[in-house]
Amino acid sequence: MEINHKSLYIKTTIMLSVLTLIEIGISYWDIVRFYQVGLLLTFALAKMACVAYVFMHLYYEEKVLRRILFVPIPLLIYFLLGLAYDAQFNWVIQ
Amino acid sequence: MSGHQKSFWTKYIFSTDHKMIAKQFLWLGMFFLFFGGALAMLIRWQLGYPEQPVPLIGNWMWPGDGGIINPDIYNQMFTMHGTIMIFWAITPLLIGAFGNFIIPLQIGAGDMAFPKLNLFSFWTMFLASLILLSSYLLPTGTAAGGWTSYPPLSSPAGGIPGLGQTIWTVALIFMGVSSMMGAINYITTVVRMRAPGMDYFKMPLSVWGLFLTSILNAVFVPVIAAGLVMLLLDQTIGTEFFLAGRLASGDPGDPLLFQHVFWIFGHPEVYILILPVWGIISDLLSVFSRKPAFGYRVTAIAMCTVTALSTLVWGHHMYTTGMSPLLGKSFMFLTLLISIPSAMFFLNWLGTMWKGSIHFTSPMLFSIGVIWVFGLGGLTGLYNATITADIYLHDTMFVVGHFHYTLAASVMFGSFAAIYFWFPRMFGRKLDSRLGKIHFWGTFISINFVFFNMMVLGYAGHHRRIYNPSEYSFLEPLTGLNEWISIFSFLLGVFQVVFLINMVWSMFKKERSPQNPWKATTLEWTMDYPIPHGNFEETPLVHNGPHEYSRPDIKDRDWLGQNERITV
Amino acid sequence: MNQTLTVKDPFGTATTGKLAMWLFLAMDAITFAAILMGGIYLRLRTDMWGDAGQVLNIPLTSFNTFLLIMSSFTMVMALDAIKKNDIKGLKLFLSLTILGGVSFLGIQIYEYAHFIIGNAELGQALQATGLKGDSFLWTSGTYGATFYATTSFHGLHVLTGVIYLSVIFYQSNKGMYSSANYDRIEIAGLFWHFVDLVWILVFTIIYLI
Numbered sequence: 059m060e061i062n063h064k065s066l067y068i069k070t071t072i073m074l075s076v077l078t079l080i081e082i083g084i085s086y087w088d089i090v091r092f093y094q095v096g097l098l099l100t101f102a103l104a105k106m107a108c109v110a111y112v113f114m115h116l117y118y119e120e121k122v123l124r125r126i127l128f129v130p131i132p133l134l135i136y137f138l139l140g141l142a143y144d145a146q147f148n149w150v151i152q
Numbered sequence: 153m154s155g156h157q158k159s160f161w162t163k164y165i166f167s168t169d170h171k172m173i174a175k176q177f178l179w180l181g182m183f184f185l186f187f188g189g190a191l192a193m194l195i196r197w198q199l200g201y202p203e204q205p206v207p208l209i210g211n212w213m214w215p216g217d218g219g220i221i222n223p224d225i226y227n228q229m230f231t232m233h234g235t236i237m238i239f240w241a242i243t244p245l246l247i248g249a250f251g252n253f254i255i256p257l258q259i260g261a262g263d264m265a266f267p268k269l270n271l272f273s274f275w276t277m278f279l280a281s282l283i284l285l286s287s288y289l290l291p292t293g294t295a296a297g298g299w300t301s302y303p304p305l306s307s308p309a310g311g312i313p314g315l316g317q318t319i320w321t322v323a324l325i326f327m328g329v330s331s332m333m334g335a336i337n338y339i340t341t342v343v344r345m346r347a348p349g350m351d352y353f354k355m356p357l358s359v360w361g362l363f364l365t366s367i368l369n370a371v372f373v374p375v376i377a378a379g380l381v382m383l384l385l386d387q388t389i390g391t392e393f394f395l396a397g398r399l400a401s402g403d404p405g406d407p408l409l410f411q412h413v414f415w416i417f418g419h420p421e422v423y424i425l426i427l428p429v430w431g432i433i434s435d436l437l438s439v440f441s442r443k444p445a446f447g448y449r450v451t452a453i454a455m456c457t458v459t460a461l462s463t464l465v466w467g468h469h470m471y472t473t474g475m476s477p478l479l480g481k482s483f484m485f486l487t488l489l490i491s492i493p494s495a496m497f498f499l500n501w502l503g504t505m506w507k508g509s510i511h512f513t514s515p516m517l518f519s520i521g522v523i524w525v526f527g528l529g530g531l532t533g534l535y536n537a538t539i540t541a542d543i544y545l546h547d548t549m550f551v552v553g554h555f556h557y558t559l560a561a562s563v564m565f566g567s568f569a570a571i572y573f574w575f576p577r578m579f580g581r582k583l584d585s586r587l588g589k590i591h592f593w594g595t596f597i598s599i600n601f602v603f604f605n606m607m608v609l610g611y612a613g614h615h616r617r618i619y620n621p622s623e624y625s626f627l628e629p630l631t632g633l634n635e636w637i638s639i640f641s642f643l644l645g646v647f648q649v650v651f652l653i654n655m656v657w658s659m660f661k662k663e664r665s666p667q668n669p670w671k672a673t674t675l676e677w678t679m680d681y682p683i684p685h686g687n688f689e690e691t692p693l694v695h696n697g698p699h700e701y702s703r704p705d706i707k708d709r710d711w712l713g714q715n716e717r718i719t720v
Numbered sequence: 721m722n723q724t725l726t727v728k729d730p731f732g733t734a735t736t737g738k739l740a741m742w743l744f745l746a747m748d749a750i751t752f753a754a755i756l757m758g759g760i761y762l763r764l765r766t767d768m769w770g771d772a773g774q775v776l777n778i779p780l781t782s783f784n785t786f787l788l789i790m791s792s793f794t795m796v797m798a799l800d801a802i803k804k805n806d807i808k809g810l811k812l813f814l815s816l817t818i819l820g821g822v823s824f825l826g827i828q829i830y831e832y833a834h835f836i837i838g839n840a841e842l843g844q845a846l847q848a849t850g851l852k853g854d855s856f857l858w859t860s861g862t863y864g865a866t867f868y869a870t871t872s873f874h875g876l877h878v879l880t881g882v883i884y885l886s887v888i889f890y891q892s893n894k895g896m897y898s899s900a901n902y903d904r905i906e907i908a909g910l911f912w913h914f915v916d917l918v919w920i921l922v923f924t925i926i927y928l929i
């Protein structure tokens with residue numbers, strides 16, 4: 059793993075900046091709200107993965123650590139789904 | 153480790169030795185156990201003998217009211233009873249004291265992975281206790297919004313007046329920080345510090361229980377911490393996360409959000425408290441049946457499954473909030489699913505005892521007690537998990553009876569079993585077994601009378617937080633039962649004094665316990681008392697599983713230590 | 721028969737301190753997630769919420785995002801430097817990282833001050849979302865409450881990170897680190913990158929969505 063990290067770091071930094079710019083662009087883009095939110099979250103996740111894998115060296119850690127750290131993500135999505143469903147549910151029939 | 157002299161302060165107060173920190177947690181937990189117990193007695197007095205002066209202490213405590221517990225004080229009592237018992241009695245006793253004491257010893261480690269973090273964890277907890285108790289000094293009294301502290305009851309707008317509720321929130325945040333430090337420490341210790349040969353499936357089930365508890369703590373205490381911080385902002389700087397309707401000045405928030413956040417944490421919290429008990433008694437049943445634990449792997453995996461499932465079911469506390477039927481049914485299904493793995497290790501406990509040569513020592517009696525009370529608590533849980541039944545039973549004494557069976561009775565019995573079992577390791581002496589038997593039978597009979605009949609009350613419609621049951625005509629036929637429950641709960645209190653006497657007396661008696669009085673196989677029994685700082689003179693090598701009892705290939709004794717090898 | 725006993729340690733080379741930091745970060749991430757989920761829940765129940773750029777200043781905050789990304793970059797460069805035993809580089813990049821953090825905090829304070837003092841223009845923007853008043857406060861509906869709770873919690877993390885890195889800087893000034901001993905820098909770096917990582921999510925959810 060003792061390759062030249064510097065260029066990788068620079069590339070990642072540029073990548074993060076570009077992705078941020080695209081994100082800002084999407085937020086002003088007038089498209090269906092559902093796709094907008096989906097796109098923004100996808101980009102955010104991609105950026106977070108970049109930071110975790112490159113800057114936090116998760117890529118070089120053991121597989122188990124990586125897997126364990128990903129366990130909370132589906133859990134949080136589950137919570138979010140439950141909460142969101144309950145927030146929007148209304149007994150009053152319109 | 154040894155060699156340099158230690159002052160009183162570094163040895164007893166700011167010690168980094170996990171065994172000393174365990175004892176500190178033990179005393180903190182015992183203090184609050186009796187404090188919370190006293191509150192329970194007072195609550196029972198009000199319910200059994202409504203608005204009559206409390207004997208002995210009434211005139212001294214509340215001279216203004218003629219010794220009667222007034223409604224405000226009553227609300228504060230059940231709030232603090234719940235809070236103290238869950239967060240300041242059970243948590244320090246099981247997780248703080250026994251987590252600290254047995255994890256390093258049983259996995260063959262010299263200490264925790266981060267001894268200083270351990271020290272901070274205790275003192276943060278201590279600070280939290282002081283903050284909590286300080287709320288009693290306020291003129292408006294302490295928190296009174298129930299242990300769940302649902303807004304708007306817990307918000308200053310339209311809720312409990314005064315600072316008590318705010319101080320409660322701050323104390324709980326500190327307590328959460330302490331738990332998180334503990335969780336980091338326990339998890340890294342189990343992952344990193346196991347002795348050579350100690351595979352995950354050679355760990356005693358107690359360690360499994362405490363390990364899973366720590367994982368749940370790590371995942372869910374942050375959730376409640378976030379919720380409590382939002383609540384604190386509501387209480388102090390006027391945000392409106394949880395205020396709605398007339399209480400909100402502008403755009404309304406939602407009190408249900410707090411319930412969601414609270415129960416996302418709150419349901420796993422139940423398992424945080426009971427997982428150590430499951431582990432401990434799985435081990436103890438094996439020790440005192442002189443048989444390997446039946447289905448060791450199944451028990452460990454079933455405990456993991458319960459841990460995983462427990463994270464998914466928080467909504468079963470909110471069936472009556474107008475939740476959508478789809479969500480309600482999903483939560484019901486997932487909750488009922490938990491009974492499958494629970495039944496697995498429950499049957500394994502019975503399987504361990506089956507045809508064993510059972511020694512009815514005090515820790516064994518309490519372990520068998522856990523089987524009984526947890527069985528009842530678990531079965532009544534099914535009623536609460538079913539929407540149709542729960543809509544009727546919600547917020548009645550039935551729920552109180554149910555969760556006291558699982559939490560109070562099971563966890564208390566588990567803690568007692570642990571204390572009786574590991575007392576020789578902590579203080580070098582055995583607890584008196586005759587007093588232990590009196591303690592067990594007294595506690596067992598009175599606790600069952602109290603909580604079983606609470607469920608009967610609830611089935612008749614007795615609401616869980618009413619101040620004076622005699623004000624409702626439909627509860628009149630239950631007056632006698634209420635009174636009897638109170639009498640038995642006082643008895644329950646009296647039998648705990650027996651235990652306290654036993655503990656203090658045994659600690660100072662001359663007669664020392666042998667090194668391994670129960671002939672147990674796990675590593676904590678392999679050294680002399682007092683266990684030195686650093687525990688093991690040389691790192692033990694683990695050759696066997698934790699339950700090597702009555703092996704046919706060993707002739708002269710019926711157990712084989714985890715660090716021993718058979719010489720044929 | 722002389723069998724050697726070992727413990728299977730799936731976490732391999734990670735030091736115990738690093739493992740503990742990862743655990744802490746996981747817990748911290750869940751805290752953030754809980755606050756953000758609360759915000760999402762509240763948002764789904766109300767219309768009084770600003771769209772992207774309506775109330776919040778996106779160009780300014782984008783610059784802040786850029787600052788954090790850059791400081792993350794300088795942080796890995798600092799680690800890279802000490803791995804090559806380059807103390808000078810370590811100190812240079814550490815101070816750049818700290819500078820990035822401090823500037824981030826400065827801009828955040830400016831942003832807060834701007835909202836708290838308020839002006840007619842801000843008042844109009846708020847009006848469009850249904851909120852009253854000329855200034856955007858934590859009492860401005862659940863929108864304000866969520867905005868301030870999330871960003872200030874993140875700001876506290878940046879502050880902690882700045883203090884943490886300053887301690888590391890002080891220690892490296894005293895010559896505590898070398899290419900053989902840089903575990904603490906790596907751990908501090910993990911915390912700092914995490915602050916960046918969380919900001920990405922906060923920025924997306926609070927500012928852009």
Ligand SMILES: [Cu+2]
Binds near residue numbers: 418422465468
């Ligand atoms: Cu539950």
